[in-house]
Amino acid sequence: MSTTEDxxxxxxxxxxxxxxxxxxxxxxxxxxxxFRARNHWIGGAHNRTVIRDFYAANQEDGxxxxxxxxxxxxxxxxxxxxxGPNPAECLLHALAACLTTSLVxxxxxxxxxxxxxxxxxxxxxxxxxxxxxxxxRNGFTQIRATFHVAGDATEEKLREVVERATKRSAVFDMxxxxxxxxxxxxxx
Amino acid sequence: MSTTEDxxxxxxxxxxxxxxxxxxxxxxxxxxxxFRARNHWIGGAHNRTVIRDFYAANQEDGxxxxxxxxxxxxxxxxxxxxxGPNPAECLLHALAACLTTSLVxxxxxxxxxxxxxxxxxxxxxxxxxxxxxxxxRNGFTQIRATFHVAGDATEEKLREVVERATKRSAVFDMxxxxxxxxxxxxxx
Numbered sequence: 612m613s614t615t616e617d618x619x620x621x622x623x624x625x626x627x628x629x630x631x632x633x634x635x636x637x638x639x640x641x642x643x644x645x646f647r648a649r650n651h652w653i654g655g656a657h658n659r660t661v662i663r664d665f666y667a668a669n670q671e672d673g674x675x676x677x678x679x680x681x682x683x684x685x686x687x688x689x690x691x692x693x694x695g696p697n698p699a700e701c702l703l704h705a706l707a708a709c710l711t712t713s714l715v716x717x718x719x720x721x722x723x724x725x726x727x728x729x730x731x732x733x734x735x736x737x738x739x740x741x742x743x744x745x746x747x748r749n750g751f752t753q754i755r756a757t758f759h760v761a762g763d764a765t766e767e768k769l770r771e772v773v774e775r776a777t778k779r780s781a782v783f784d785m786x787x788x789x790x791x792x793x794x795x796x797x798x799x
Numbered sequence: 800m801s802t803t804e805d806x807x808x809x810x811x812x813x814x815x816x817x818x819x820x821x822x823x824x825x826x827x828x829x830x831x832x833x834f835r836a837r838n839h840w841i842g843g844a845h846n847r848t849v850i851r852d853f854y855a856a857n858q859e860d861g862x863x864x865x866x867x868x869x870x871x872x873x874x875x876x877x878x879x880x881x882x883g884p885n886p887a888e889c890l891l892h893a894l895a896a897c898l899t900t901s902l903v904x905x906x907x908x909x910x911x912x913x914x915x916x917x918x919x920x921x922x923x924x925x926x927x928x929x930x931x932x933x934x935x936r937n938g939f940t941q942i943r944a945t946f947h948v949a950g951d952a953t954e955e956k957l958r959e960v961v962e963r964a965t966k967r968s969a970v971f972d973m974x975x976x977x978x979x980x981x982x983x984x985x986x987x
Contacts, residue, residue, distance in 0.1 A: 622843025623878055631878070635927055642927040646888045646939075650895035652916035655810025658899045660892040662884040667876050674875050679884040681869070683896035687862050688855050690811055690819070690904070696850045696867040698897030698970045700834045704848040705893055706980070707838035708871035709886030711846045716878070727987075728840035734978075736969065739823055739830040749966075750973035751834075754980045759987065766986045773984045778937075781924065782886045785938035789977035790922075792894070792942045796961045798954045799915075799947065 623719035641668040656684050656691030689738075699751065702786065703732045709782035710756065717775045718762065725762040732756045754786070811907035829856040844872050844879030877926075887939065890974070891920045897970035898944065905963045906950065913950040920944045942974070 618626035635642045645666040652658045663678035664671060683698055685691025696704070707730050718725050734751035760769050777783050806814035823830045833854040840846045851866035852859060871886055873879025884892070895918050906913050922939035948957050965971050 622845070627878055631876075639927060642925050642935075644924045644926055646885070646891060646922050646924065648888055648891035648895050648920045650892070650899055650918045650920070652899050652903060652913070655903065656900050657810070658896055658903075658916070660895055662888045662892065665874070665888075667874075672874060672876060675881055677881075679888075681884070681889075681892045681896075683892070683900070685900065686853070686855075686860060688819075688860060690815055693863055693865075695896075696869065697834070698893050698900060698968075699973075700836055700850045700853075700867075701869075701889060701893035701896060702970050702973060703834060703836035704838070704850065704869045704871070705886045705889035707836050707848055708846055708869075708883075708889060710982070711838055711840050712844050712871065712873065712886060715840060715843065715846075725840070728846070730838045732836045732838070734834050736832045736834065737830050738832055739827060747830075748972055748976075749969045750976070751969070751978050754978050755983070756980060757983045757985065759985045761987050769986045770984050773982065777982055780886075781937045781939070782890050783980065784936055785887075785890060785974060787977050787980050788936075788938070789975050790939050790942050792944060792971065792975050794898070794961065794965055795943070795945045796958050797945065797947045798957045799949050 620719040620722070621715045621725050623716055625719050628716070628720060643669075653694075656689070656697075657694035658683050699734060699736065703734055703754070705782045706754065706786050707732050707756065709780045710758070710776055713776035713780040713783075714758070714760070714773055717779060718764075718772045721768075721772060721775075723762050723764045723768060723772055725760065727759065727761040729759045730756055808907040808910070809903045809913050811904055813907050816904070816908060831857075841882075844877070844885075845882035846871050887922060887924065891922055891942070893970045894942070894974050895920050895944065897968045898946070898964055901964035901968040901971075902946070902948070902961055905967060906952075906960045909956075909960060911950050911952045911956060911960055913948065915947065915949040917947045918944055 650660045660681045682695035684694030737747045838848045848869045870883035872882030925935045
């Protein structure tokens with residue numbers, strides 16, 4: 612087998628993965644990252660986020676050649692015109708994507724070749740909170756994620772990989788434990 | 800002025816807004832919503848979420864004529880090929896979008912005509928957590944959101960609208976307070 616076949620697993624270069632971990636061990640300051648998003652309102656429930664630059668390894672990372680543009684909206688029943696998924700659905704996307712990537716990276720590190728990862732996420736919300744009744748929380752009361760995972764490992768091993776992925780997922784951590792958010796306002 | 804000019808403010812039909820709130824008051828069971836996302840892994844850090852159907856007002860809502868497709872990825876330094884924003888950036892998008900929509904709806908309800916809403920969100924992360932050191936959390940340690948808001952109201956009033964929006968935003972609630980997430984695994 613070539614070196615590439617040896618080191619790339621699930622589309623993840625494990626040699627680079629271990630190299631990165633070694634580099635962080637040697638100099639923990641490179642582990643400080645900052646991610647960013649810029650949003651502007653277009654009209655009604657329609658707004659747009661642009662994502663590109665970020666800070667990593669002691670410098671601005673300019674490796675991205677294009678920006679990512681994400682539109683948000685609301686369905687008719689929530690007074691929008693479906694200009695994009697709604698913000699709560701975007702949070703489900705963030706969670707699904709992070710758990711999936713974590714799962715794929717953990718599997719790569721543990722020598723598990725995956726053939727399939729699919730997930731369905733559901734979030735329950737009582738919209739009485741949205742202006743009517745302080746007894747109901749605004750966000751989801753509960754999120755359920757069902758993962759379908761297949762690969763060259765025992766069921767026990769695959770379940771271990773998912774378990775480990777939940778412990779390493781940045782968004783799973785944030786969504787389950789919360790993050791302090793400071794909101795500053797400028798008016799003009 | 801026509802009825803439309805009277806009731807549509809910031810692109811939000813306030814007559815419909817109050818109608819919805821009255822309908823929920825009359826029958827709180829219609830306030831139970833369920834939002835969903837389906838994700839599948841494509842390779843490496845690339846995965847894709849499809850969003851369309853949801854449950855609202857005691858039935859499946861079939862009003863959306865198209866599905867929304869969102870790709871996720873990682874930049875090179877995190878072993879990806881920039882197939883989309885990364886999951887933590889998607890969470891910032893969800894938060895920015897939800898605060899913005901809440902702000903626009905609150906302003907509409909309070910008679911404030913907005914001319915501009917822009918925001919920049921930053922999240923700080925120490926990637927030592929991602930496989931190396933349990934002393935660091937996986938998610939952002941802190942998120943900062945800066946809103947630039949302009950409209951036909953005093954600075955005090957605009958600040959009140961933003962303050963109220965943070966109290967009514969579903970994603971702000973989830974990101975700051977956390978949500979229980981149940982993960983189920985199926986293998987094959």
